[in-house]
Amino acid sequence: MGDETSAAVVVTVREFDPNKDRERVEAVERICEVGPSGKLSLFTDLRGDPICRVRNSPTFLMLVAEIGEETVGMIRGCIKTVTCGKKHYRHGKNTTTTTSNNHSIINNNTEPTTETTVQVSSKQVPVYTKLAYILGLRVCPFHRRMGIGLKLVQRLEEWFRENGAEYSYMATEKDNVASVKLFTEKCGYSKFRTPSILVNPVFAHKVNTSAKKVTIIKLTPNDAESLYRNRFATTEFFPRDIDSVLSNKLTLGTFLAVPRGSYCADTWPGSDRFLSDPPASWALVSVWNSKDVFTLEVKGASRVRRALAKTTRVLDRAFPWLRLPSIPNFFEPFGFHLMYGLGGEGPDALRMVRALSGFAHNLAKEYGCGAVATEVSSTEPLRFGVPYWKMLSCEEDLWCMKRLGEDYSDGSVGDWTKSPPGLSIFVDPREF
Secondary structure, three states, X not given: OOEEEEOOEEEEEEEOOHHHHHHHHHXXXXXXXXXXXXXXXXXXXXXXXXXXXXXXXXXEEEEEEEEOOEEEEEEEEEEEEEEEEEEEEEEOOOOOOOOOOOOOEXXXXXXXXXXXXXXXXXXXXXXXXXXXXXXXXXXXXXXXXXXXXXXXXXXXXXXXXHOOXXXXXXXXXXXXXXXXXXXXXXXXXXXXXXXXXXEEEOOOOOOOOOOOOEEEEEEOHHXXXXXXXXXXXXXXXXXXXXXXXXXXXXXXXXXXXXXXXXXXXXXXXXXXXXXXXXXXXXEEEEEEEHHHOOEEEEEOOOHHHHHHHHHHHHHHHHOHHHOOOOOOOOOOOEOEEEEEEEEEEOOXXXXXXXXXXXXXXXXXXXXXXXXXXXEEOOOOHHHHHOOOOHHHOEOOEEEEEEEXXXXXXXXXXXXXXXXXXXXXXXXXXXXX
């Protein structure tokens, strides 16, 4: 990748070598995750795999920055094709010609004529673009304010352009001033979307799934793909390779909620017939097993907080029929499941989403997880069916985006960075 010189310091940026860099990268990660004194902090354990959070993406790269033999920073990035907008597509033409004497149409001159019927239908289809994503930027605290973070971003963007990416985006907490300034003031990114991360703890008891009113069906990957492509392909950030996401071993399944009595696993007709005659209300969601990728841990809690949390768990296990809300042991490494691809239709869709959320909670309990999370647009109507604890959630995450080149055609969408937000977004679990 090359060298950069800042005063008398030479900073080398190159591709990550797992055989050489693993331990050094983990050391920088530990240094960077030292939380503020006296406050709760969330730490990430990548379980010995520094590229675990991009490994499942179609194309990915990790870079490290060095001063001499010392690793002082790193960054990850990946590229995929996603929906950036939609357009109307007109299709369908049916021409019928009648020549039989018994069925011909007679004009005023009583001469046989030909009847031509043209039927044109219109539907919305997705507009795709190649999108890059930046995550995991770290710079050792002892080497900050030297432009190392900027160099890492610029080198990664070079790789994005070489691989045909038209846009690049990153996600950060809105109050992470240093990160926001780096990307918006020095790297040319614009504040783009403000989704919400909703997190709900996994209790010691199972939660209600409205089984008397709602039936939940596990779909095959093919049926799930058909539903997503037919109903949600025009959603912003929808991955074109949704089939790869759904068939990934980390996807535990796609689950469809319908009114009880409409469909069940034994009478499921397949997605095509379902879409031709759906019930008045339905919803679906997919579940991703992030627990097998990395774990989280809350540090900085006082003994009093830990004792209170433990007391809630003891009571919940002792009296499960009371369904008392309890705080999982977040003070040791814990895993979580991610609900993604949340969607639905109809006046009762919120009830269906609540049933699916309960089902996802119980599934996470079976897998020994501490939490269930989802990320949705701040304007997503279905978010009101997702239970969450405000103290664990982020009501306003921040996504910043940049157009990587001006030589691309605006097409039917124009510059995506200037487009208004829609009601929904599709959060790819491979990059959460």
